[in-house]
Amino acid sequence: MRQLGIVGVGLMGGSLALAARERKLFDSIVGCGRSDESLRTALELNIIDRALRLEELIASSDLIALAAPVETIVALIPQLSAAKQSAVFTDLGSTKTAIIRAILPSIRARFVAAHPMCGTEYSGPKAAFSSLYQDRIVVLCDTEANDKDALEAVERLFGAIGMKIVKMRSQDHDRHAAFISHLPHAISYALANSVLNQEDKQSILTLAAGGFRDMSRLAKSSASMWIDIFKQNKPALISAIGAFEGELKKAEKLLNDEDWEALKAWMRSANALHDIFKSS
Amino acid sequence: MRQLGIVGVGLMGGSLALAARERKLFDSIVGCGRSDESLRTALELNIIDRALRLEELIASSDLIALAAPVETIVALIPQLSAAKQSAVFTDLGSTKTAIIRAILPSIRARFVAAHPMCGTEYSGPKAAFSSLYQDRIVVLCDTEANDKDALEAVERLFGAIGMKIVKMRSQDHDRHAAFISHLPHAISYALANSVLNQEDKQSILTLAAGGFRDMSRLAKSSASMWIDIFKQNKPALISAIGAFEGELKKAEKLLNDEDWEALKAWMRSANALHDIFKSS
Numbered sequence: 403m404r405q406l407g408i409v410g411v412g413l414m415g416g417s418l419a420l421a422a423r424e425r426k427l428f429d430s431i432v433g434c435g436r437s438d439e440s441l442r443t444a445l446e447l448n449i450i451d452r453a454l455r456l457e458e459l460i461a462s463s464d465l466i467a468l469a470a471p472v473e474t475i476v477a478l479i480p481q482l483s484a485a486k487q488s489a490v491f492t493d494l495g496s497t498k499t500a501i502i503r504a505i506l507p508s509i510r511a512r513f514v515a516a517h518p519m520c521g522t523e524y525s526g527p528k529a530a531f532s533s534l535y536q537d538r539i540v541v542l543c544d545t546e547a548n549d550k551d552a553l554e555a556v557e558r559l560f561g562a563i564g565m566k567i568v569k570m571r572s573q574d575h576d577r578h579a580a581f582i583s584h585l586p587h588a589i590s591y592a593l594a595n596s597v598l599n600q601e602d603k604q605s606i607l608t609l610a611a612g613g614f615r616d617m618s619r620l621a622k623s624s625a626s627m628w629i630d631i632f633k634q635n636k637p638a639l640i641s642a643i644g645a646f647e648g649e650l651k652k653a654e655k656l657l658n659d660e661d662w663e664a665l666k667a668w669m670r671s672a673n674a675l676h677d678i679f680k681s682s
Numbered sequence: 683m684r685q686l687g688i689v690g691v692g693l694m695g696g697s698l699a700l701a702a703r704e705r706k707l708f709d710s711i712v713g714c715g716r717s718d719e720s721l722r723t724a725l726e727l728n729i730i731d732r733a734l735r736l737e738e739l740i741a742s743s744d745l746i747a748l749a750a751p752v753e754t755i756v757a758l759i760p761q762l763s764a765a766k767q768s769a770v771f772t773d774l775g776s777t778k779t780a781i782i783r784a785i786l787p788s789i790r791a792r793f794v795a796a797h798p799m800c801g802t803e804y805s806g807p808k809a810a811f812s813s814l815y816q817d818r819i820v821v822l823c824d825t826e827a828n829d830k831d832a833l834e835a836v837e838r839l840f841g842a843i844g845m846k847i848v849k850m851r852s853q854d855h856d857r858h859a860a861f862i863s864h865l866p867h868a869i870s871y872a873l874a875n876s877v878l879n880q881e882d883k884q885s886i887l888t889l890a891a892g893g894f895r896d897m898s899r900l901a902k903s904s905a906s907m908w909i910d911i912f913k914q915n916k917p918a919l920i921s922a923i924g925a926f927e928g929e930l931k932k933a934e935k936l937l938n939d940e941d942w943e944a945l946k947a948w949m950r951s952a953n954a955l956h957d958i959f960k961s962s
Binding site: 519520521522538539541568570574578579581582583585586587588589590591592593594595596597598599600602603604605606607608609610611612613614615616617618619620621622623625626628629632633636639640642643645646647648649650652653654657658660662665666667668669670671672673674675676678679 | 863869872874877883887891897898899912923925927934937
């Protein structure tokens with residue numbers, strides 16, 4: 403693979419470029435993006451060798467990674483048919499069913515749908531760093547549709563930057579991602595808003611310690627990126643929110659009923675989560 | 683002050699002892715606790731100089747810090763009347779109204795009710811470390827009831843171990859603590875339980891990345907400690923849970939209605955939390 407083309411040079415795309423560059427996986431790395439400013443920053447930070455227009459990037463790259471917000475990925479997929487016959491495509495989007503549905507049949511075998519399970523609450527090229535993907539999991543979905551060489555090329559890339567590969571059906575991915583990532587974002591936004599709507603929010607926040615800061619960290623996440631994810635994973639997210647609300651209602655009822663034994667048992671059962679983490 | 687007596691040599695009490703010892707604030711530090719094992723560990727880790735029975739500790743100490751679960755604090759307060767006339771008391775409990783209500787009038791002026799806004803999800807003497815309190819906030823409540831010398835002794839102690847002192851009414855503290863600390867715990871327990879109740883919890887947790895780990899960290903917290911806090915701060919906690927549920931319902935409705943502009947605005951408003959953090 404000679405040229406890596408990255409569409410979207412922000413946290414995810416920029417970090418992929420830096421990780422690939424560090425390991426000299428490509429002869430050149432090119433990028434495109436929505437704003438000239440991001441591209442200038444990406445060039446200055448040595449994230450990409452050259453900034454190209456999208457059409458140029460698609461026509462000249464051997465491996466093309468879509469690292470844009472998920473609605474943008476869906477919108478630009480049709481243009482990929484102008485790529486070389488041998489080109490391989492992947493994406494770094496947080497939803498998989500909607501993206502896979504958007505892939506044209508003519509390039510379906512060449513497009514390996516991926517979701518690297520990592521990120522931070524920051525965005526843009528300045529947020530990128532080369533170790534973002536190290537030792538993290540990447541989920542590849544519905545790979546039975548892929549050409550062997552295309553799948554191998556994408557596995558080689560993620561493997562080379564230190565990722566552990568997990569394969570699953572896109573529907574399972576979306577259901578799991580709703581619980582692991584999309585629901586926690588909804589909760590964090592809701593927690594932040596519930597404090598911000600208090601009259602004495604300033605005095606409340608003066609007291610905020612580590613626990614609250616952890617729980618509200620995701621509420622920093624970019625609204626324009628996350629609205630797309632909520633949109634594309636609506637049914638799974640609604641069902642995860644429902645499961646969570648059911649648990650919180652359970653606690654609220656036990657608290658109202660002053661059923662301390664049952665409420666304590668409910669807390670104890672939550673403690674078990676971390677035993678499962680250890681064993682996974 | 684010659685002798686510091688610590689009731690409960692776990693994370694909070696043990697860390698207070700270590701911080702005080704490091705700065706040589708007392709001639710000796712003694713402790714008592716529910717289990718012989720904790721006391722043995724506290725002695726081995728050089729957290730306390732001697733283990734005493736509660737009555738001995740109360741009779742012989744100059745400053746007594748109650749670092750037990752909050753229901754235990756309330757239960758043992760009556761015994762403090764056997765202390766020296768000049769003794770000063772403080773507590774490290776996460777609720778303040780119920781504890782202050784339990785203080786006997788005869789020692790009210792000597793008891794400075796405190797809540798250091800720090801902690802970890804771990805408990806017991808092995809979890810203690812001397813920098814736990816460094817640069818954190820301690821809230822002192824209803825201090826107009828205190829003797830000047832008693833208040834100064836407690837302020838000196840917390841000041842010496844690096845804490846910033848904030849004073850407020852106990853009712854305000856409890857309302858704020860419900861949002862900042864007790865609600866986040868309820869949410870974290872509920873999030874953990876909602877995932878644990880899924881059939882494929884193991885495959886879900888395989889994918890868990892940083893965001894989920896942050897959001898579920900508090901779900902490790904000791905159930906026997908937290909049930910006491912929920913019990914004592916029930917009304918404020920119920921009202922904080924209600925505010926949070928209202929926000930989550932708002933998001934759920936916008937998601938169901940596919941009102942993407944309004945949902946994005948809701949996310950954006952949550953982003954503002956961290957600007958307030960920066961300025962506080």
